[in-house]
Structures are given as C-alpha cells and as structure tokens.
Amino acid sequence: MTLKRLVLGALTILAIVFVIGDLVNSWSQPQFSSRLELYETDLLLQASEWKGDSPDARKPLPVDNPVKSALESYQKAQKTAQKDIASAEGKLEKFQLKTPVVGDSVMATNQLLKQKSLLKELELRVGLLQTQQGQVPEALKTWAAIKARSNPTAITAQVLSGLWSQPPLLLPNAEPQINKNLDGWFRYRALTQLYQLQQRSDALDQLQTTEQQTSKQAFIRWATANAIPAIAVFSGVVLLIFLLGQWAVKGEHALLSGTNGVKWSVPWNGEIIWQVLVVGFFFVGQILLPIVSQSTLATLKVNPATLGERAKATYYLVTYALLAAGGLSVLYLSIKSFLPLPDKWFHITLKGKWFWWGLGGYLAAFPLVIVVSLVNQQIWQGGGGSNPILPIALEGKDSLAILIFFVTAAIAAPFFEExxxxxxxxxxxxxxxxxxQAILLSSFLFAVVHLSLSEVIPLMTLGIVLGFVYTRTQNLLASMLLHSLWNSGTLLSLFILGSGSS
Incomplete structure (x- = not known):
C-alpha cells in the first residue's frame, strides 16, 4: 500500500469519526421545526385578533380557537424543553465523572443555559394563554413555579401574577417589565389587563388601535407565508400527476424515463473520487477549517456566540467561502492531470431548457420533501438537530444580515454543492x-454532510430530485437554479414569519 493510500485511509477514519460524532450529537439537539411551529403559532394568535376592515369581514383561519391550539403547542414545547434540560444535565454529569473535553463541556453547558432560558419564556407565555382560556388558577401555579427560581424572569412572573390575582396587586414596574420580556400577542394581553385595572381608558384605546394595525399586518404575513408553500405544493402535485401519467402512456419516451441511459466517460478511478470526497470535503470542512477558524477567533479574542447578527452572517459567509475554495481547489488539483475533460463534464450553458427543468424540479420536489418531512417529524419527535443558520435567519431582524444569509444559502451553497x-x-x-444508483448514493452523501440526523431523509429526497434534473439536462445551471430556489424559498418563509413575530 502506498503512502498516499495510508494517508487517505487515516483521513477517512478521522472523517467517519467526526461525521458520526456530529450526527450523534445532533440526536439530542432540538429540531428547527419545533421553533418554527411556535413562530407560526404566535403569528396566528396575533392575526386572530384582527377584526377586519369592515364588520362583515371574515378571516379564513385554520383553527376555530387559536388560543386553545396555541396553548397545546406551547405546553408541548414546554415538555420538550424540560426533556432537553434533563438531557443536557445528564451530559454534564458524565463529563464530571471522566476527564472532560473542554469543547464538549462548553457545548453542553451552553445548550443547558439556552434550554433553561427558553423554558422560562415558555412558562410565561403558557400562563398568559391559560388566563385567556379561563384557567386563571392554573396560570397562577405556572407563574409560581417561575417565581420560585431566582432569575430575571421571576420579576415578570410576579408582575403577571399580580395582574390576575384576587385582589389584583399592581407593581410599580409592571409596564416596563411587560414591554421588556413579552412581545406580540402576549404583550398586548398583559398590557390590556394592566390598563383595565388602572382604568387608563386613553392608553387602552391607543393599545387596541395599535393592536388592530399589528394584527392586520400579522394576518397578511400569515396568509403570505402559507400561500407560497400552498401554491408550490399544489403546482408540484399537478406536475407529478402529469409526469406519472405521461410515463404510464409514453413509457421509455416519457420525461421520467431514460435516466440510466445517460452516461459519462470517467477518466479517473475510484481513488480520485475517494481523494476528492475525503480531502476536499471532509478534511477541509471537518478538520482543517474548524482548526483555522478557532485559532483565528482565539487570536482575535472573538467568541462567535457573542457576535451580532451582521457579524454572525458574515462569519457564516466567510466560513462557507473558505470551505468552497478549499474543496474546489482539491477537486481541481485532483483532476488536473486529466484535463482537458471529455464532453458533458461540469457543463454550464445558457442554451437549452435548463430553466424549465430547474423550476419544474423545484415544484416537483416540494410535495415530495413535505411528505417525507412530516413522516420524519414523527420519527424524531422534535429532536435530531437542524441547520444552525435557520434559527438565526428566523430570529434575525437586520435586513443586511438577512441579505448576507441569502448570499450564503441561495448563491454560494448551490454553486459549490452542485x-x-x-x-x-x-x-x-x-x-x-x-x-x-449514482444518484441515490451521491444524494445520501449530500444529506449526511449536513450533519443533522433529522434532515438526512428530507435532504436525500431533495438530492435525488437535484440528481435527476442534472442527469437529464447535463447542465449544472438547472440543478443550481433548483437548489437556489429551494434555499431562497426557505429563507423567504423564515423572513416573513420572523419579521411578523413581534
């Protein structure tokens, strides 16, 4: 065995260890869909308060009692957060019984603090939802549990308890605490109760006027956020029915047929494939880039967790650009001796029907991935991790940061990954x-390198559609367009939901 193969073998083992480790760690991480569900819940709550521009106006909402539905969602999220806290505490106990790994210990500690903070926020909101359902004694018990723990949220819980106690107890810092620690529908409910008890009719009228304006905007955002995927799913289902019907009628002459007949002349052997995959993606992305990144941040004395939205967005863009530059450099150096390549390799051209294949692939992928994701959520029950960029993009309020995220997800990622x-x-x-078989295997690897267990099956489904579209067009612009549309649609939905959440 040559030295090169020994090195590749060692790097392969390292890559497998790192990837399995990241996938196992993602097992206990919360799934992004859980947080997204709460944002959708908040938006629907606020939208439900809009009385319409005319007395006869009726709003087509998906539930008869949004408050009851929201209470169920928040109580479910509350139980999940409690489970995640227990998991994080268990990890920290294990670290104390053995020689600790600093990075793992810090990660577990950060996860524990984040989940505890989330739980306090959830408990505040659960209490408010309970009051609107006539469950005031239950709400007081919920807030009593928060007050029993010494933390800043306990003051807000005390304020809310006072508002719904009999007799009421109005604390002097009630309004600032409500404005500081509550937002959206929850802030309006607490302030409404406060102003009614204070008999501040002018402030109450102004609050109701403001809430109607906010609720109308929330309804428009909710309708838009649901209309976009609904149109895409409907169009995708129609397209899939047409394609299956054509396949049944035309057989081997249908658009879905003939994929195995598409071939490439491959001038290199499996060792080159192995080298590009292990060195160009796993070594650069999982070993080299993290080392360079951490050493640079340590030298600059910068903690990524404390960065602002623009700095985080820029950090992700630069990191991804370095990954792409490293991966493509390894790819070029690995196949340099085989240049010029045979026809159809890395083919990019504006000619042909690549645009329609890319758009059609996006529409066809939408219902497929949605169905797979729904099944997948039942398997993982809120766990399995998610792409770390998604929650940042959802919670971001900075337009420039959103633009930078868009460049990363909708331009840089499709270009490099395709x-x-x-x-x-x-x-x-x-x-x-x-x-x-090549489409299936490359799609599986494409899904695995995203390092989230909960996303493996949905991303593999997307990868299969990407592979099919590229195979049929043999034009990278088609799969790049599909990939870009997918990521852009995700970011647009997150932006609509996030910007309407407060």
Whole structure:
C-alpha cells in the first residue's frame, strides 16, 4: 500500500469519526421545526385578533380557537424543553465523572443555559394563554413555579401574577417589565389587563388601535407565508400527476424515463473520487477549517456566540467561502492531470431548457420533501438537530444580515454543492454503478454532510430530485437554479414569519 493510500485511509477514519460524532450529537439537539411551529403559532394568535376592515369581514383561519391550539403547542414545547434540560444535565454529569473535553463541556453547558432560558419564556407565555382560556388558577401555579427560581424572569412572573390575582396587586414596574420580556400577542394581553385595572381608558384605546394595525399586518404575513408553500405544493402535485401519467402512456419516451441511459466517460478511478470526497470535503470542512477558524477567533479574542447578527452572517459567509475554495481547489488539483475533460463534464450553458427543468424540479420536489418531512417529524419527535443558520435567519431582524444569509444559502451553497455533488461525484460514480444508483448514493452523501440526523431523509429526497434534473439536462445551471430556489424559498418563509413575530 502506498503512502498516499495510508494517508487517505487515516483521513477517512478521522472523517467517519467526526461525521458520526456530529450526527450523534445532533440526536439530542432540538429540531428547527419545533421553533418554527411556535413562530407560526404566535403569528396566528396575533392575526386572530384582527377584526377586519369592515364588520362583515371574515378571516379564513385554520383553527376555530387559536388560543386553545396555541396553548397545546406551547405546553408541548414546554415538555420538550424540560426533556432537553434533563438531557443536557445528564451530559454534564458524565463529563464530571471522566476527564472532560473542554469543547464538549462548553457545548453542553451552553445548550443547558439556552434550554433553561427558553423554558422560562415558555412558562410565561403558557400562563398568559391559560388566563385567556379561563384557567386563571392554573396560570397562577405556572407563574409560581417561575417565581420560585431566582432569575430575571421571576420579576415578570410576579408582575403577571399580580395582574390576575384576587385582589389584583399592581407593581410599580409592571409596564416596563411587560414591554421588556413579552412581545406580540402576549404583550398586548398583559398590557390590556394592566390598563383595565388602572382604568387608563386613553392608553387602552391607543393599545387596541395599535393592536388592530399589528394584527392586520400579522394576518397578511400569515396568509403570505402559507400561500407560497400552498401554491408550490399544489403546482408540484399537478406536475407529478402529469409526469406519472405521461410515463404510464409514453413509457421509455416519457420525461421520467431514460435516466440510466445517460452516461459519462470517467477518466479517473475510484481513488480520485475517494481523494476528492475525503480531502476536499471532509478534511477541509471537518478538520482543517474548524482548526483555522478557532485559532483565528482565539487570536482575535472573538467568541462567535457573542457576535451580532451582521457579524454572525458574515462569519457564516466567510466560513462557507473558505470551505468552497478549499474543496474546489482539491477537486481541481485532483483532476488536473486529466484535463482537458471529455464532453458533458461540469457543463454550464445558457442554451437549452435548463430553466424549465430547474423550476419544474423545484415544484416537483416540494410535495415530495413535505411528505417525507412530516413522516420524519414523527420519527424524531422534535429532536435530531437542524441547520444552525435557520434559527438565526428566523430570529434575525437586520435586513443586511438577512441579505448576507441569502448570499450564503441561495448563491454560494448551490454553486459549490452542485459542482461538487452533481458536477463531480454523481458522474464519477457511474463508472462503478448505474446512473440511478449514482444518484441515490451521491444524494445520501449530500444529506449526511449536513450533519443533522433529522434532515438526512428530507435532504436525500431533495438530492435525488437535484440528481435527476442534472442527469437529464447535463447542465449544472438547472440543478443550481433548483437548489437556489429551494434555499431562497426557505429563507423567504423564515423572513416573513420572523419579521411578523413581534
């Protein structure tokens, strides 16, 4: 065995260890869909308060009692947060019984603090939802549990308890505490109760006027956020029915047929594929880049967790650009001796029907991934981790930061990942297996490198559609467009939901 193969073997083992470790760690991480569900719940709550521009106006809401539905969602999230806290505490106890790994210990500590903070926020809101359902004694018990723990949130819990106690107890700092620690529908409910008890009719009228304006905007945002995926799902289902019908009628001449007949002339062997994948993606992304990143941040004395929205967005963009530059450099150096390449390799052209294939692939992928994701959520029950960029994008309020996230997700990621997985890996695998088998294997690897267990199956489904579209067009612009549309649609929905949450 040559020295090169020994090095590749060692790097492969390291890559497998790192990837398995990250996937196992993601097992206990909360799934992004849980947080997204609460944002949608908050937006629907606020939208439900809009009385319409005319007395006869009726709002088509998906539930008859939004408050009851929201209470159920928040209590479910409350139980999940309690479970995550117990998991994080268990990890810290294990670290105390053995030689601690600083990075793992810090990660577990940060997760514990984050979940405890989330639980306090959830408990405040659960109490307010209970009051609106006529469950005042239960709300007082919920807030009593918060007051029993010494923390800043306990003051707000004390304020809320006073507002719904019999007789009421109005604390002098009630209004500032409500404005500081509550937002959206929850802030309006608490301030309404406060102003009614204080008999401040002018302040109450102004509050109701402001809430109607906010509720109308929330309804528009809620309708828009639901209309976009609804249209995409409907269009995708129609397209899939058409494609399946055409396949049944035309057989091998249908759009869905003939994929295995698409072939590439692969001038390199499996060792080059192995080298590009292990060195160009795993070593650069999982070992080299984190070391360089952490050492640079340590030298600059910068903690990523304390960065502002723009700085975080820029950090992710720069990190991803370095990953792409490193991966593409390894790819180029690995295949340099085979240049010029045969036809159809890394093919990019504005000619042909690439745009319609990319758009059609996006529409077809939407209902497929939605169905797979719904099943997937039942499997993971709120766990399995998610892309760390998504919650930051959802909670971000800075327009420039959102723009930078867009450049990362909708431009940089499709460009690099399509060149790497569809441009190189998929065609290279056809040297050893059929084209459909290459699509499946490259899609699986594409999903795994995102390092979230809960996203493996949905991303593999998306990867299969990306691979099919690229195979049929043999034009990277088609899969890049599909990938960009997918990421852009996700960010747009998050922006609509996030900007309407407060």
């Amino acid at each position: 060149i790497f997985f569809r441009g190189f890996l998929l065609p290279s695998l056809t040297r050893y297996c059929s084209t459909w």
